[in-house]
Amino acid sequence: MVRWIVIGAVAVVAFTIYALVDLFMTNAPRVRAFPKPLWIAVIVVLPVLGPILWLLIGKARGTPKAVRTVGNAPDDNPTFLSSIDREESDERIRRLEEELRKLDDENPGGPGAQGPAGDSPDQDTPPRNS
Secondary structure, eight states: HHHHHHHHHHHHHHHHHHHHHHHSOOOOOBBSOOOOHHHHHHHHSSSTTOOOOOIIIIIIOOOSOOOOOOOOOGGGHHHHHHSSSSHHHHHHHHHHHHHHHHHHHHTTTTTSOOOOOOOSSSSSOOOOOO
16 A cells, blocks of 8 residues: 555656646746746645646647748749749750860860870870880
8 A cells, every 4th residue: 555655656746847847848928827936836735736737727738829930942932943034044054065065175085085295095004015
């Protein structure tokens, strides 16, 4: 029998501590009926009934009215996507491709081509004797 009394007392203390922590973590605009100091007194003085009252009537339910909206990334924002001019993007791509062609024309052999000194592309291979 004593074991059940101890378990019950521990449960009551844990429930009271939970209610107090919940009270301290609740923003002031969400506290209903009484101010926070009075709720602390109710929870401590009435060990089982106080926490139950706090959870049922003391705390406003639901989300707070001032909810912050999270902005969209540009590729998720329909107004941004509609503002992009498709022809302007196509023109930019065409100019970049033209610049790449010019760079290729300047260096026609690519990275493995003969350098200015006439070196062979593969420098690890010894020259052939004919």
